[in-house]
Amino acid sequence: MDPVKYLKSADLMSWLEELARENKVFAPRYEGDAVIFAPFDPKQEISIKHAATMPPKKTVFPQSEKLVDFTYSKDPENLSRILIEAKEILPKGTTVVFGSRPCDVRGFTMFDRVYLAEKTTDVYYKARRENTSFITLACEKPETTCFCHWVDSSPSDASGSDVLATPIEDGYVLEPFSEKGQKLLTSSLLENGERWILEVKDVHENAAGFLANAPDLSQAPQKLLDVFDNMEFWENAAAKCLSCGACTYLCPSCYCFNITDETTGMKGTRFRSWDNCMSAQFTMEASGHNPRPTKAHRLKNRVGHKFSYYPAIHDGVISCCGCGRCIKSCPVGIDIREIVQEAINHEPAIGKE
Amino acid sequence: MKDKNHYLPEMATINEVIQETHNIMTFRVTFNDPQVMENFTFQPGQVGQLSSFGTGEATFVINSPPTRKDYLQFSVMRTGEVTSKLHSLSEGDQIGVRAPLGNFFPYEDMKGKDIVFIGGGIGMAPLRPLMLYMLDNRKDYGKITLLYGARSPVDMAFNYELQSWLEREDLETHLTIDAKYEGWQHTVGLIPNVLLDIAPSSENCVAVTCGPPIMIKFTLQALEKLGFKDEQIVTTLEKRMKCGVGICGRCNIGSSYVCMDGPVFTAAQLKELPNEL
Numbered sequence: 036m037d038p039v040k041y042l043k044s045a046d047l048m049s050w051l052e053e054l055a056r057e058n059k060v061f062a063p064r065y066e067g068d069a070v071i072f073a074p075f076d077p078k079q080e081i082s083i084k085h086a087a088t089m090p091p092k093k094t095v096f097p098q099s100e101k102l103v104d105f106t107y108s109k110d111p112e113n114l115s116r117i118l119i120e121a122k123e124i125l126p127k128g129t130t131v132v133f134g135s136r137p138c139d140v141r142g143f144t145m146f147d148r149v150y151l152a153e154k155t156t157d158v159y160y161k162a163r164r165e166n167t168s169f170i171t172l173a174c175e176k177p178e179t180t181c182f183c184h185w186v187d188s189s190p191s192d193a194s195g196s197d198v199l200a201t202p203i204e205d206g207y208v209l210e211p212f213s214e215k216g217q218k219l220l221t222s223s224l225l226e227n228g229e230r231w232i233l234e235v236k237d238v239h240e241n242a243a244g245f246l247a248n249a250p251d252l253s254q255a256p257q258k259l260l261d262v263f264d265n266m267e268f269w270e271n272a273a274a275k276c277l278s279c280g281a282c283t284y285l286c287p288s289c290y291c292f293n294i295t296d297e298t299t300g301m302k303g304t305r306f307r308s309w310d311n312c313m314s315a316q317f318t319m320e321a322s323g324h325n326p327r328p329t330k331a332h333r334l335k336n337r338v339g340h341k342f343s344y345y346p347a348i349h350d351g352v353i354s355c356c357g358c359g360r361c362i363k364s365c366p367v368g369i370d371i372r373e374i375v376q377e378a379i380n381h382e383p384a385i386g387k388e
Numbered sequence: 389m390k391d392k393n394h395y396l397p398e399m400a401t402i403n404e405v406i407q408e409t410h411n412i413m414t415f416r417v418t419f420n421d422p423q424v425m426e427n428f429t430f431q432p433g434q435v436g437q438l439s440s441f442g443t444g445e446a447t448f449v450i451n452s453p454p455t456r457k458d459y460l461q462f463s464v465m466r467t468g469e470v471t472s473k474l475h476s477l478s479e480g481d482q483i484g485v486r487a488p489l490g491n492f493f494p495y496e497d498m499k500g501k502d503i504v505f506i507g508g509g510i511g512m513a514p515l516r517p518l519m520l521y522m523l524d525n526r527k528d529y530g531k532i533t534l535l536y537g538a539r540s541p542v543d544m545a546f547n548y549e550l551q552s553w554l555e556r557e558d559l560e561t562h563l564t565i566d567a568k569y570e571g572w573q574h575t576v577g578l579i580p581n582v583l584l585d586i587a588p589s590s591e592n593c594v595a596v597t598c599g600p601p602i603m604i605k606f607t608l609q610a611l612e613k614l615g616f617k618d619e620q621i622v623t624t625l626e627k628r629m630k631c632g633v634g635i636c637g638r639c640n641i642g643s644s645y646v647c648m649d650g651p652v653f654t655a656a657q658l659k660e661l662p663n664e665l
Contacts, residue, residue, distance in 0.1 A: 102395045105441040119441055119482040123396045155633040155648075156391040260642070263662045291637030294395070294630045298442035305395075305441070310636070318638050320628050321446075321468030324601070326641075326664050336640075336664075344643040 039235075040209040040220045041228030042200075047207070050224050051133055052077050058131040058168075061094050063087040072132065083134045083172055086358065090139040090287040091132045095163045096146065096309075100126070102159065102294065103305040124304075126159060130167040131219065137192040137199075138183050138358035140169045142287025144195040145345070145354040149290060159307070168215045171196035172207075175238060177245050180359030182372055185249040188357060190242035201235045208235045250376060252342070252353065258378045259343035268381065269331035272338075272374045275367035276330045280311035282361035282369075283337070288354050291317075312337055338374050394633045397439045397484025398424055403459060405478055408545035409538075411466045412510060413475050416452075416459040417483060429488075430454055432495060432517040433624060433652045436487025437632050438462060438474060446470040447629045447647075450487060451513045453520040460487070463513040463545060489632040490651050493518045493596065493622060502530040504588045506607055508579050508599025512536050512545060514624045514651075515598055519559075526558055533588050537564040537579040537603075541572055562586055580606035583614070590615035596622045601665070608655060618656035625651045625665070641665070 042050055052075075054060050060075035062083075069088035075081075101124040110116035143164065150160040174181070174190035183189060193199040197216030200207040208228045211217040262268045283289045293310040296303055310317060313333050319325045327333045345354035355371070362370050404416040415438075419425040432453055437445040446468070452461035466475045477483065495518060503522060507515045515534075522529045534553065538544040544563070553561045564575040564582045575582055579599070588595075595611050597604060604623065611621055627639035627646040634648035642662040644650065658665075 103397070107441075113480075116480050117482065119399060119484070121397055121399060121439075121441065121484060123393050149635055152634075155394060155635065157633075157635060158391050158393045159395075161391065260662065263642075263664075290635070292630065293636070294445065296442050296444050303442050307395075310638075312637065318628055320626070321471065326627065332664070339642070339662075340637075340640070344640065347643040 039211075039228040039232060040225040041206055041231055042209060042225055043206045045205075046224045048077055048081075050222055051075050051081075053222050053224065054131050054133075054219065058129045060131045060133060061091060062133045072134075075133070081134065085178065086136045086138070086174070086360075087134070088360075088364070089285060090142060090358065090360065091135050091169075092139075092142065092287055094130055094132050095143060095167050096160060096290065099306050099308040100159060101304050102307050105303050105305065107301045107303075123158075126162045126166075128166065130163070131170065132167060133170045135169045135171045135196070136174055136358070137171055137188060137190060137194075137196070138181075138356040139287045140171050140195040141183075141188055141192060141356040142195075142358075145288040145349075145352065145356070146290050147195075148349045148352070168197040168213075168219055169195065170198040170200055170209070170216075170219065173199055173201040173235075173239060174242050175202060177242060178359065178363075180362045181246070181357065182249070182359060183357035184243070184246045185252060185372070186353045186355050186357045189239075190246075191239035201238050203231055203234045203238060208232070210235075250379070252375065252379070254379050255353075255375055256343040256346050256351075258381065259339050259375075261383065262378050262381055263335070263339070265381075265383075266331060268378070269335045270329075272369070272377070273329075273331040273334040276313070276334055276369060277367060278313045278315070278330050278333070279366060280313045281364045281366065282371075283311045283313060284309060285360040285364050287356050287358055287360075288341070312340075334369075334374075338371060338378075341371075342375050342378075394486070394631070397437070397445075397486050400460075400483050400485045402477055402479055402481045402483055406548070408463060408547070409543050412463055412545050413466070414451075414461060414463045414545070415474070415477070415483070416461050417485065418459050419485070420482075428457075428460075431488070431492030432521045433490075433492035433514060434488035435490050435632075435647075435651060436460070436462065436485050437489065437629070438464070438470075439484025439486070440470055440473040440477070441484060443473040444470050445484075445486070445630075446474075447489070447626070447632065449514040449517070449624070449651075451516045453517040453524060455521055455524040460485070463510065465510045486632060490647055491649065493624075493652050495521060498522075498594050499528045500530065500592075502588070502591075502593040503532045504593060504595045505532070505534045505536075506579060506583060506595060506597040506599070507534070507536045508597075508603040508607075509538050509543065510545065511597075511599030511603070513598075515596055516546065518596060523556070523559065530592065531560070532558065533560045533562070533586070535562045535564065535579060535583055535586060537566070537582065537599075539566050540569050541565060578606070579603055580610040583607060583610045587614060590617075590620060594620050594622060598624050618659060619654055621655035623653060623655065623658070625653060 406414040630636040639646040
């Protein structure tokens with residue numbers, strides 16, 4: 036790996052401008068009360084004090100994207116026949132995301148296991164994932180809703196990232212973690228940062244120090260299956276749930292989607308859009324039958340998927356990155372950490388289960 | 389190597405439309421690209437997503453057997469938006485197909501065994517490719533029995549071939565309807581009850597069943613009474629699906645995805661899964 040680099044805070048905007056010449060650059064900035072990842076604009080201030088309200092999920096997995104364009108045309112040989120042509124729309128161009136957090140990018144590593152699976156590779160996801168680089172900011176001070184350390188991560192975890200940027204006095208130390216990351220660190224604005232390496236270590240350790248001890252989640256996969264049929268448990272957990280879906284839309288590791296068609300005249304597009312497993316329509320069948328008929332069933336699936344079903348088929352990896360957005364943004368204060376812990380500590384009533 | 393785009397349907401033409409019942413239509417389709425048609429392989433029980441561009445996709449079993457390759461056959465019951473749109477199509481119309489998807493009936497493991505097919509309503513469709521495959525490889529299997537039931541004679545699909553099934557000496561066919569109907573020459577009674585009357589021996593036998601949930605529930609009880617073990621019962625499931633390749637996240641039962649790990653499961657496998665059908 037190339038040596039570690041150092042960037043003065045004063046040069047940050049110039050560096051991003053340089054990167055924006057050849058890439059689409061996304062950086063966090065305020066929009067209303069929320070911090071979102073938006074196309075970089077040198078005239079607008081970026082906001083990197085805290086993790087963004089919305090993770091940069093859309094940079095690789097857009098809220099809505101075109102899959103297939105289709106066109107209808109009349110068969111010149113037989114005018115009563117309509118011919119249809121379907122064409123794939125693959126994403127193009129390179130993207131650099133600045134200011135992602137370790138949890139945000141770790142979410143993509145959970146996507147990767149599903150979307151880049153050998154026999155079912157998702158070509159749209161793959162194209163964006165390969166052409167997107169993440170310059171991730173190590174967290175200096177985790178928030179009370181942060182629990183990345185519960186799920187085998189840390190405030191300075193670089194997994195999935197291309198560059199890890201650690202804020203130190205008056206600047207950032209930039210460590211490359213991939214070939215893509217090395218290529219991003221060639222600017223003349225950057226100087227050698229080797230002399231700051233001890234400070235970097237301090238920042239990382241200091242951040243980790245803010246986090247309380249993490250509970251042992253090794254029993255979670257089995258325990259969640261144990262309470263599967265205990266609907267009282269799930270009705271309690273979901274009692275306040277409004278099925279609004281904020282938890283799923285803000286989650287860096289929620290990857291479910293819907294496919295819908297839109298047509299205008301003789302042309303149309305098949306789109307893929309984020310979907311929300313908290314919605315009753317998600318699994319509703321045309322017959323009216325719904326395998327997850329209540330919000331309790333649906334919350335059970337969301338928690339179960341992240342802490343039990345996904346780990347069962349992905350080497351024990353929990354598909355939650357611990358960013359805490361579902362806790363912070365839940366309008367009724369549902370806390371996934373409590374549900375998982377309650378499942379782990381749940382003692383089946385004698386004679387009942 | 390370029391990865392396959394699993395979401396891009398292959399264009400096909402509807403060559404024949406059969407109005408099976410008042411709400412079931414069968415489509416016989418061929419891919420427009422002769423090369424694709426030539427190279428297309430699948431196994432009995434696998435499904436496909438049919439596209440009506442502008443409306444969407446839905447999942448249907450390929451109900452022609454792999455041993456008969458002139459066309460792919462799909463039977464569609466009009467239920468929702470996509471199926472209603474599909475019902476408006478006619479011969480010569482274009483349709484998108486993503487197939488084959490999912491697993492298939494364990495027909496190799498069934499070799500040398502007696503087979504009982506129990507189909508209810510549109511649930512006959514997924515059994516058809518397996519049954520025809522077995523009839524096309526008749527010597528590999530023991531006694532084959534079919535019990536096919538529908539609400540009434542007018543709800544019975546595959547009418548054009550039922551007579552030939554009844555006449556075959558190497559197939560024991562029982563047809564039943566729920567209630568008396570003028571002119572009906574076959575059995576009257578609910579499938580699970582008729583099954584108990586026929587009472588196929590469970591010895592060295594596999595039961596393959598598909599139908600509406602309520603029929604499956606009582607059929608499984610009847611099979612149990614007849615001595616069938618969970619390992620001897622095979623069924624095929626249906627769930628709302630979008631991607632068909634285990635990604636979009638709506639057809640899972642715990643860790644299993646009906647689109648990838650299914651749709652075919654044994655009753656023993658289903659008992660291992662969380663209870664969320």
